[in-house]
Structures are given as C-alpha cells and as structure tokens.
Amino acid sequence: MKILARTAIKQVVQAENAVEFCVKGWVRSVRRGKEVSFIALNDGSCFASLQLVLDPQLSNYEQLSRVGTGACLVVNGHLVESPAAGQKWELQVREATLLGDADETFPLQKKRHSFEFLRSIAHLRPRSNTFGAVFRMRSALSFAVHKFFQERGFLYVQTPIITANDCEGAGEMFRVSTLDPTNPPRQNGQVDWSRDFFAERTGLTVSGQLQGELFATAFSDIYTFGPTFRAENSNTSRHAAEFWMIEPEIAFADLVDNCRLGEDFLRYLVVYALENCREDLDFFNRRIEKGLIDKLEALATAEFQTISYTEAIERLQKSGQTFEFPVEWGCDLQSEHERYLTEQIFRGPVFVTDYPTRIKAFYMRLNDDQKTVAAMDLLVPRVGEIIGGSQREERLDVLQARMAECGIAAEHLDWYLDIRRWGSCPHAGFGLGFERLLMYITGMENIRDVIPFPRTPGHARF
Ligand code: 4AD
Ligand code: MG
Numbered sequence: 507m508k509i510l511a512r513t514a515i516k517q518v519v520q521a522e523n524a525v526e527f528c529v530k531g532w533v534r535s536v537r538r539g540k541e542v543s544f545i546a547l548n549d550g551s552c553f554a555s556l557q558l559v560l561d562p563q564l565s566n567y568e569q570l571s572r573v574g575t576g577a578c579l580v581v582n583g584h585l586v587e588s589p590a591a592g593q594k595w596e597l598q599v600r601e602a603t604l605l606g607d608a609d610e611t612f613p614l615q616k617k618r619h620s621f622e623f624l625r626s627i628a629h630l631r632p633r634s635n636t637f638g639a640v641f642r643m644r645s646a647l648s649f650a651v652h653k654f655f656q657e658r659g660f661l662y663v664q665t666p667i668i669t670a671n672d673c674e675g676a677g678e679m680f681r682v683s684t685l686d687p688t689n690p691p692r693q694n695g696q697v698d699w700s701r702d703f704f705a706e707r708t709g710l711t712v713s714g715q716l717q718g719e720l721f722a723t724a725f726s727d728i729y730t731f732g733p734t735f736r737a738e739n740s741n742t743s744r745h746a747a748e749f750w751m752i753e754p755e756i757a758f759a760d761l762v763d764n765c766r767l768g769e770d771f772l773r774y775l776v777v778y779a780l781e782n783c784r785e786d787l788d789f790f791n792r793r794i795e796k797g798l799i800d801k802l803e804a805l806a807t808a809e810f811q812t813i814s815y816t817e818a819i820e821r822l823q824k825s826g827q828t829f830e831f832p833v834e835w836g837c838d839l840q841s842e843h844e845r846y847l848t849e850q851i852f853r854g855p856v857f858v859t860d861y862p863t864r865i866k867a868f869y870m871r872l873n874d875d876q877k878t879v880a881a882m883d884l885l886v887p888r889v890g891e892i893i894g895g896s897q898r899e900e901r902l903d904v905l906q907a908r909m910a911e912c913g914i915a916a917e918h919l920d921w922y923l924d925i926r927r928w929g930s931c932p933h934a935g936f937g938l939g940f941e942r943l944l945m946y947i948t949g950m951e952n953i954r955d956v957i958p959f960p961r962t963p964g965h966a967r968f
Pocket of ligand 1: 673712713715736744745746747749753754891892893894895935936937938940941953
C-alpha cells in the first residue's frame with residue numbers, strides 16, 4: 507500500500523476539492539450492503555466521522571466489510587460528493603489496511619450508554635461521541651485561558667503542588683510523606699514530622715493562591731493554572747478530590763476590580779467556545795442541555811448582577827421557598843440556596859459579595875463593618891459556585907489578628923506576612939474551577955464527566 511501522509515479528518519471533511527487523502531482512525535460503525543459497504547471512521551480531530559465507501563472489488567473487501575466497531579484502519583482514497591444528508595464528502599476507498607481489529611466484546615458498541623457505565627470504562631470513553639466533544643472542549647478552553655491572560659499581560663506562574671500550607675484552612679489536605687505509615691518515628695507519643703522528607707508536615711496543595719500573592723507583589727498581574735487537591739469526603743456531582751483551578755491575582759485592585767476581571771474572563775471563555783467549538787456545542791445543545799447555545803449567547807452580552815450576602819439572605823428569606831437548610835444571617839450558603847439565587851431570583855450569573863467573616867478564609871480583607879469580609883462568589887445556573895475570590899487583607903496588624911483568631915501559627919506563614927511588611931499594596935484575586943466551567947459550557951451534569959480520569963472518594967483506578 508502506497509503510504510501517503512495522514513490528513514486529519516477535520517481537514518478532510520472541510521476540503522475544497524475532491525482529491526486523494528490518507529486517513530487513519532477508529533471505526534464507529536459498519537453497514538454492510540449487497541452492492542457496497544460503509545464505514546464511519548473517526549480520528550478525534552472533530553466530532554464528525556468520515557464515511558468510507560467500500561467497493562466489493564477491493565482485494566480485502568471481505569475482511570474490511572466485517573471489521574468490528576472500535577477497529578483501527580489506515581485508508582487511502584479519494585473524496586467524492588456524498589449523496590447522504592449532512593455531509594459534503596465521503597471517501598471512496600482505494601486501499602485500506604486493518605491495523606488493529608476489535609471484536610464484539612469492545613464495550614462501545616453502537617447503542618447509547620449511560621454516563622455511569624462509561625465512567626466504569628474511563629479508559630475507552632474518549633472514543634465515544636460525548637466524551638470526544640467534552641475533551642476537545644477541555645483542550646480548547648485550556649488554550650483560551652492562557653490566551654485571555656497572555657493578551658492582557660498577566661504572568662503565568664507555576665505554584666507548588668507539594669506544600670506545608672492549608673490555604674483554605676479547611677483541613678482537607680492529602681498528606682505527602684515518605685515515613686513508614688505502619689511505624690513512623692515518634693516523639694512524646696506524636697508522629698515526629700521533623701524526620702519526614704521535608705522535615706515538616708506537608709500535603710498536596712488546595713490552592714496556589716498564597717504563592718500567587720507573592721508573585722502579584724512582584725509582577726502586578728499573574729495567574730496560575732494547575733491541579734489542586736481536596737480530601738473532602740463529599741460525594742456530590744460538583745466536587746472532585748483532584749481538580750484544576752485558574753487563579754489570577756492582581757495588585758492595586760479591590761473587590762470591584764476583581765468582579766470585573768471574573769466577569770470578563772467568564773464571558774471571554776464562553777465567546778471563545780461559541781466561536782471556536784461550534785460543532786461540539788451543537789451536539790451538547792442537541793443531546794445534553796436543550797437551550798445551551800441560547801444560554802451561552804445570552805451570557806455573552808448580559809451584564810452580571812451583584813448582590814451582597816446580607817441582601818441575598820433577605821431575598822431568600824422573603825422568597826417563601828422552603829429549604830432543607832434554614833437561611834439566616836451567618837449561615838454558609840448551601841448549594842440549594844446558591845441555585846435558587848441564580849436560577850430563580852436572578853436567572854443568570856450573579857456575584858454574591860461581602861460574606862460574614864466567620865465563614866470565610868483568614869486572608870480575606872476585613873470590611874469597615876468589622877463583621878464581613880470583601881469576598882465574592884460567582885454563581886451560575888445549574889452549577890452554582892463557579893468562582894470564589896476576595897480582596898486580600900494587606901494590613902499586617904489586621905491580618906495577624908485574624909490569623910490568631912483562626913488559630914493559624916504566624917511562624918508557618920512568616921513569608922506570607924513579609925509581603926505586608928515591605929511594599930504592601932491592595933490586591934485581589936479569585937479561583938475559577940475549571941471543571942465547573944466545563945460543566946457550565948457543555949451542560950454535562952456530573953464533574954466526573956468533564957475530567958479525563960476523575961478522582962473521587964473510592965475512585966482512583968485509571
Ligand atoms: O472557593 P475556593 O475554595 O477558593 C479558593 O481556593 C481560593 N484560594 C481561590 C482564590 O481566591 N485564589 O475554590 C475556588 C473554586 C470554586 O469556586 C469552585 O469552582 C472550584 O474552585 N472548586 C472545586 N471544583 C471541583 N471540586 C472541588 N472539590 C472544588 N472545590 C472548589
Ligand atoms: Mg468557595
């Protein structure tokens with residue numbers, strides 16, 4: 507077989523002229539007919555499969571027309587206009603080689619599978635229509651994240667994955683240790699962490715923010731984009747133990763600037779998807795969330811609403827809705843409250859700002875009322891909280907007092923306090939959960955279905 511250079515099916519289906527191509531990919535379906543047989547071949551470069559037309563004159567016609575779904579082929583052929591609806595071209599096969607056959611035990615046969623089943627074959631689900639679309643979208647939006655910040659002059663910083671600090675203070679860190687778990691060195695009955703690899707207790711980071719702040723006080727505008735880890739034992743459709751977060755941090759900025767950046771960022775990503783991922787979005791719109799494209803197009807032009815936590819509590823109390831968790835000033839907003847706010851009251855994205863000090867992390871800037879902090883969460887329909895951020899406490903004495911209140915030993919964070927000692931400045935930032943963003947843009951309802959190999963309690967197999 508004459509070896510031509512491979513062309514991605516994405517290029518082939520958009521070809522201008524009916525020329526020769528070599529394509530390589532995996533069989534999605536086979537239709538064997540009396541006169542002629544058809545194979546739908548997909549190589550992941552786009553949603554569409556290329557229709558191959560097999561003539562019985564082919565020397566290996568018997569073999570080719572009986573390949574299984576999932577088999578891998580190399581094909582040379584020329585394009586002909588397709589009489590079938592919905593596709594411009596099909597490929598008249600001149601010669602084809604079977605690289606790897608697949609028998610009927612291949613689990614992704616043609617019928618529709620539940621997402622739950624597909625999770626149990628996470629190693630094969632990228633070869634399905636839905637997950638092809640999800641992971642192309644994930645790749646495109648990763649690029650768009652960098653594009654947004656690089657176009658605005660932000661510095662990309664890689665913050666550490668192993669750290670001694672629990673940024674959110676929620677005690678949800680996975681431990682990193684080389685000590686023998688069955689017989690660790692002890693001192694006074696306690697594990698002696700000073701004899702561990704890093705000579706102190708360390709874990710996987712829950713957020714790159716604290717180190718991000720250090721860089722913002724040198725480079726002004728920075729962002730991180732990396733994996734973060736939380737050992738919270740919550741088995742919900744919106745929590746993963748390993749997820750990716752984008753954390754911009756901006757110097758000389760307050761809470762209002764922070765919200766504007768969050769709004770511009772989310773809008774940019776949505777517009778990017780609408781302009782660059784149309785074929786996959788059309789699929790999500792048809793099969794996953796009806797009205798998805800209308801929703802995204804509305805977001806591209808809508809102004810985001812803002813409401814204070816205190817007002818949000820009042821609106822929830824007045825709504826007449828009964829909630830599982832009672833609503834009163836001081837309570838943490840539960841997902842049912844968040845969704846009611848964004849889905850029923852505002853019917854779109856809404857920033858909730860100025861939360862009670864007691865329910866937020868130590869680094870958030872104390873407001874003049876002494877009861878609330880300059881925090882902001884962005885809530886969106888179906889997903890709830892997609893962004894969490896704040897203006898940071900830049901006043902050394904206030905921060906020290908707050909850390910003492912939260913029981914955080916100052917000597918662990920002396921480096922964090924140092925940037926308040928020398929050249930302190932107002933600054934702010936937020937974290938966007940990348941999987942939550944993907945859920946919002948694709949309409950997929952479970953976080954396990956927007957990350958290649960999800961880590962959740964009890965699951966780390968693939
Ligand atoms: O609200 P969070 O906990 O904020 C922080 O970590 C700050 N340090 C961010 C900052 O100000 N630089 O998390 C930020 C976002 C959430 O809004 C949510 O989208 C996502 O991260 N997130 C999760 N996504 C998936 N699984 C989890 N377990 C998540 N926890 C938070
Ligand atoms: Mg949060």
